[in-house]
Amino acid sequence: AQTVTQSQPEMSVQEAETVTLSCTYDTSESDYYLFWYKQPPSRQMILVIRQEAYKQQNATENRFSVNFQKAAKSFSLKISDSQLGDAAMYFCAYRSKGRSGGATNKLIFGTGTLLAVQP
């Protein structure tokens, strides 16, 4: 069974600085999806960024980028120029890709990293 591990329960960053959140996973599959979700106090889970395992290029969305190391099964999230609105719980998640090429059932989540942004 697949597992996702986030070893940093809490992180803190100064406004405008850069922070990296760690995520490792375990799987025997060769093709899958990886995601970072953000959950602010409002509880709404917001997709930050996604990566398909067969794509070697690291995904980037504005100030958010990932460092995807497939062999090491590592998927870290880098937040550049941190803003006060980035403060939230961040979850790393894994999702299998079925034989048909479409994803199948559930996201498997890590336990989350609570990010504080200091003004």
Add this chain to the structure above:
Amino acid sequence: GAGVSQSPSNKVTEKGKDVELRCDPISGHTALYWYRQSLGQGLEFLIYFQGNSAPDKSGLPSDRFSAERTGGSVSTLTIQRTQQEDSAVYLCASSRRDIGNTIYFGEGSWLTVV
């Protein structure tokens, strides 16, 4: 609708009572998921619906939990004879396979059993 809609937002119930939580997925999304998030914890998968296929119920913690999805759209999660350990946020999500398989979440229903 524009997003996944859940109701009620908050529910306080007495131990032993039954509760129903409702989820209205994004229009056109064929897949629907229920997750549970206990205080300070990650997300625990409960159940998954995909089109007309049999649901994946492998995450339901006990037979007090059940869910149905009517007409391939709205879903109801029912918890019978609630216990205090059922207190959590219940998150619903939906996805559509042909749009990158991204899963979109609702804001959740916060259940408190007293």
